Amino acid sequence: xxxxxxxxxxxxxxxxxxxxxxxxxxxxxxxxxxxxxxxxxxxxxxxxxxxxxxxxxxxxxxxxxxxxxxxxxxxxxxxxxxxxxxxxxxxxxxxxxxxxxxxxxxxxxxxxxxxxxxxxxxxxxxxxxxxxxxxxxxxxxxxxxxxxxxx
Amino acid sequence: xxxxxxxxxxxxxxxxxxxxxxxxxxxxxxxxxxxxxxxxxxxxxxxxxxxxxxxxxxxxxxxxxxxxxxxxxxxxxxxxxxxxxxxxxxxxxxxxxxxxxxxxxxxxxxxxxxxxxxxxxxxxxxxxxxxxxxxxxxxxxxxxxxxxxxx
Amino acid sequence: xxxxxxxxxxxxxxxxxxxxxxxxxxxxxxxxxxxxxxxxxxxxxxxxxxxxxxxxxxxxxxxxxxxxxxxxxxxxxxxxxxxxxxxxxxxxxxxxxxxxxxxxxxxxxxxxxxxxxxxxxxxxxxxxxxxxxxxxxxxxxxxxxxxxxxx
Numbered sequence: 001x002x003x004x005x006x007x008x009x010x011x012x013x014x015x016x017x018x019x020x021x022x023x024x025x026x027x028x029x030x031x032x033x034x035x036x037x038x039x040x041x042x043x044x045x046x047x048x049x050x051x052x053x054x055x056x057x058x059x060x061x062x063x064x065x066x067x068x069x070x071x072x073x074x075x076x077x078x079x080x081x082x083x084x085x086x087x088x089x090x091x092x093x094x095x096x097x098x099x100x101x102x103x104x105x106x107x108x109x110x111x112x113x114x115x116x117x118x119x120x121x122x123x124x125x126x127x128x129x130x131x132x133x134x135x136x137x138x139x140x141x142x143x144x145x146x147x148x149x150x151x
Numbered sequence: 152x153x154x155x156x157x158x159x160x161x162x163x164x165x166x167x168x169x170x171x172x173x174x175x176x177x178x179x180x181x182x183x184x185x186x187x188x189x190x191x192x193x194x195x196x197x198x199x200x201x202x203x204x205x206x207x208x209x210x211x212x213x214x215x216x217x218x219x220x221x222x223x224x225x226x227x228x229x230x231x232x233x234x235x236x237x238x239x240x241x242x243x244x245x246x247x248x249x250x251x252x253x254x255x256x257x258x259x260x261x262x263x264x265x266x267x268x269x270x271x272x273x274x275x276x277x278x279x280x281x282x283x284x285x286x287x288x289x290x291x292x293x294x295x296x297x298x299x300x301x302x
Numbered sequence: 303x304x305x306x307x308x309x310x311x312x313x314x315x316x317x318x319x320x321x322x323x324x325x326x327x328x329x330x331x332x333x334x335x336x337x338x339x340x341x342x343x344x345x346x347x348x349x350x351x352x353x354x355x356x357x358x359x360x361x362x363x364x365x366x367x368x369x370x371x372x373x374x375x376x377x378x379x380x381x382x383x384x385x386x387x388x389x390x391x392x393x394x395x396x397x398x399x400x401x402x403x404x405x406x407x408x409x410x411x412x413x414x415x416x417x418x419x420x421x422x423x424x425x426x427x428x429x430x431x432x433x434x435x436x437x438x439x440x441x442x443x444x445x446x447x448x449x450x451x452x453x
Contacts, residue, residue, distance in 0.1 A: 023264045023276060023278065024276045025278070026278055027241055027276070029241050034242045034278040036278045036279050036280060037281065051251075088329070088331060090329055093447075095282045100285075100436045102437045103439060105438065105439045110324050113325045114324045117325075125326045126329060127337055129395070130439060131435050131438055131439075132437025133282050133285075133436065133437075134283055134284065134402075135251060135254060135256065136282055136283060137257050137281060137282075138254055143282055145278075145280045173415035173416045173427075174419075174427060174430040176429070178393070178427070185393045186429055187429045187430050202402075246431075284435055284436075285400070286405060286434025287405070287407065287433055288406070288408050296395075
């Protein structure tokens with residue numbers, strides 16, 4: 001069970017955020033779920049706020065990325081009933097809020113990627129882009145969007 | 152009629168831009184249309200140029216995002232014959248050209264998202280990422296790309 | 303033959319990079335291949351490092367984009383057996399590592415787009431977003447991700 005693995009790793013799968021007025025946390029079309037960009041919200045607060053390479057270390061960024069990935073999974077679960085119905089994590093785009101001279105976006109993004117592979121094995125191996133940006137919503141350290149194929 | 156709604160809201164659906172040499176304004180593959188990134192062009196000129204949080208206010212950014220969304224719809228229409236053939240707005244990626252300390256990308260992106268929901272109702276509710284960037288083509292305030300499912 | 307055309311244009315199709323631990327260079331799902339973001343690696347080194355509009359000229363950026371496109375093709379080939387199996391280049395997202403005042407991201411992105419159209423003709427005409435960012439992995443000048451439809 002994926003959710004048990006999440007707990008064994010010391011994480012918690014959050015409840016999916018409530019749908020907002022103007023857009024939805026995730027959308028299912030055919031067998032694919034597109035998530036909205038997820039930030040490192042934990043119980044309604046951004047756990048890692050600031051720029052990686054400035055206020056935050058690359059280790060902070062990596063932990064933030066893992067939380068973003070969990071938040072992506074929570075909104076996927078809400079549409080797929082269970083994480084067991086994930087057939088393949090297809091694609092991640094990882095936006096890292098960083099200083100202009102930061103170049104270790106892949107290290108940060110590994111916080112998400114490594115967790116997904118640990119949870120899903122081969123089904124968790126995805127294509128990925130990791131880029132730096134100069135600003136994110138609520139000063140989040142990381143924002144991640146995911147495309148998932150479900151049964 | 153969606154196009155009548157656009158007029159009633161005080162907007163104008165622009166003509167789709169002419170295809171350029173090296174890429175196309177939108178591409179249809181199976182039942183999906185992927186738009187190219189659209190900037191706030193109005194009659195051949197960028198209506199909102201500059202960085203949100205610096206030369207431009209967040210309200211300016213929001214208006215720019217609405218224009219980007221209309222421009223996305225214009226290129227979708229060119230491939231789908233009519234906006235009535237849109238089955239679902241699937242995904243928006245909203246890039247906001249902003250100062251390093253700007254954190255209200257979702258407010259800006261709502262300019263696009265709220266318009267789409269107003270026009271399309273449930274079919275307009277999409278997954279969305281909103282991120283800041285330090286530069287956009289022709290200094291546009293916003294660039295938006297869209298994935299749409301059509302009949 | 304596409305690979306012969308690549309040589310005639312003075313380029314070389316690189317070997318696909320080895321799969322990394324946490325993610326894969328490209329993923330095939332149904333008839334689509336999603337590439338990971340590719341940087342201008344040539345024989346294990348970033349050929350164009352730095353920010354366009356600062357250390358690098360827009361011409362440098364354009365050349366970097368062409369290399370990113372070739373690297374995307376190399377990882378597509380690894381999954382599609384042959385570049386002849388490409389039915390359509392669907393979508394490119396081009397991230398340009400640039401100074402805050404750089405606005406010619408489309409010029410840079412044309413380095414990829416023009417090459418693809420030269421190689422694939424109509425099949426190479428894609429939707430595209432080109433945006434500036436303040437940082438990329440290993441200080442690469444450009445990062446490109448691609449969605450391709452294959453037979």
